[in-house]
Amino acid sequence: AQKxxxxxxxxxxxEKEDVTLDCVYETRDTTYYLFWYxxxxxxxxxxxxxxNSFDEQNEISGRYSWNFQxxxxxxxxxxxxxxxVDSAVYFCALSEAYSGGGADGLTFGKGTHLxxxx
Amino acid sequence: DVKVTQSSxxxxxxxxxxxxxxxxxxxxxxxMFWYRQDPGLGLRLIYFSYDVKMKEKGDIPEGxxxxxxxxxxxxxxxxxxxxxxxxMYLCASIEGQGNTGELFFGEGSRxxxx
Numbered sequence: 003a004q005k006x007x008x009x010x011x012x013x014x015x016x017e018k019e020d021v022t023l024d025c026v027y028e029t030r031d032t033t034y035y036l037f038w039y040x041x042x043x044x045x046x047x048x049x050x051x052x053x054n055s056f057d058e059q060n061e062i063s064g065r066y067s068w069n070f071q072x073x074x075x076x077x078x079x080x081x082x083x084x085x086x087v088d089s090a091v092y093f094c095a096l097s098e099a100y101s102g103g104g105a106d107g108l109t110f111g112k113g114t115h116l117x118x119x120x
Numbered sequence: 121d122v123k124v125t126q127s128s129x130x131x132x133x134x135x136x137x138x139x140x141x142x143x144x145x146x147x148x149x150x151x152m153f154w155y156r157q158d159p160g161l162g163l164r165l166i167y168f169s170y171d172v173k174m175k176e177k178g179d180i181p182e183g184x185x186x187x188x189x190x191x192x193x194x195x196x197x198x199x200x201x202x203x204x205x206x207x208m209y210l211c212a213s214i215e216g217q218g219n220t221g222e223l224f225f226g227e228g229s230r231x232x233x234x
Contacts, residue, residue, distance in 0.1 A: 011160075045129075045228035047210065052221065093162065106153070106176065108223070112162035 004029045006096050008111035015084055016119050023079045023114045025094030031055075033099035036070065036077045041091040041113070050092075053077065081116075089118045123147075126211050126226035133233050139198040141229050143211030149224070150215065152194035153178075154186065157208040157228070166209075169194055201233045 005028040015021045027036065038050040051061060053070050061068045065082045081088050094111040127142035145152065153168040165178030167186040175186050183205060187195045194213075198205055211226040 039223075039225075045208070045210075045230075047212075047223070047225040049222040049224075106151075106165065106168045106178070108165075110163040112160060 004031075004034075004096050004098050004107075004109045006094050006109050006111035008092075008094055008114050010114045011112070012115040012117065014117040014119060017086055018083050020080060020082050021084050021116065021118075023081075023092050023094075023116065025077045025079065025111060027075050027077065027094070027096045029075075029096060029098055031098040035097040035099075037095040037097070037108070038068065038077075038079050039093045039095065039110075041093065043090070047093065050079075084118045086118050086120055089116060091115050124211055124213055124224050124226040126209075126229045128229050129227065131229060131231045133201050133231065135200075135202060135233060137201050137233075139201050139231065139233075141196040141198075141209055141211075141231070143194045143196070143226055144192050145194075145211075145213040145224065146192065147213060147215065147224065148191065149213035150191070151213060152188065153212045153214075153223070154184075154194065154196045155210040155212065156180065157210055163210065166196065198231075201231075203233050205231065206233045207231060 007026045034055045036053045039047045041047045058070050067080045069078045091113045093113045095108050097108045124145045133139050151170055154166040155163045156166055157163050164180050166184050167178050169175050169188040172191050185197045209229045212223045214223050
């Protein structure tokens with residue numbers, strides 16, 4: 003069965019520090035999809051990125067970057083020069099292709115609460 | 121701007137009451153979902169629907185039912201609310217079937233059952 007582990011329940015850093023949120027996954031499938039979502043205090047989860055299992059290229063989007071390593075089953079998320087607006091709960095999620103790869107087969111981690119102090 | 125709208129942000133109900141949580145999306149998405157979010161447990165899927173009048177159980181359907189009479193609207197029903205159903209409820213939608221793209225979420229409905 004698929005599983006997503008976000009070992010860091012809460013992280014607190016001072017503004018402008020870099021911070022990495024860890025995500026480790028388990029799957030039997032060779033084809034799968036990984037996601038990161040951000041949940042700000044308003045409550046609405048916002049999609050950040052999707053990565054399929056055949057694309058191990060790291061991704062950078064502004065201050066955000068993602069490191070996908072199949073060898074360690076990890077999909078870590080780094081925020082560079084953090085800002086107070088980055089404060090949120092961040093969820094990592096996994097969808098296996100054998101389940102149709104559909105959103106009904108999406109498994110979320112328990113989330114990491116990131117606090118950026120001014 | 122695409123939108124998933126949940127009718128109530130905060131509700132307080134008494135044990136045994138019937139509760140309706142409404143969700144409307146304006147993106148013409150086929151798939152809609154209800155999740156429950158609890159501290160330390162993350163998001164858990166309650167029910168989902170791939171089409172009008174169609175519903176499928178998720179991981180924790182007990183104590184809940186759903187209704188999808190129109191494509192844009194997906195309702196979550198608690199027939200007899202209990203205190204262990206106090207939680208944040210999140211509605212989401214996605215385009216197409218078996219789509220692995222972006223889920224669009226509403227802002228959530230925080231339900232307290234006394």
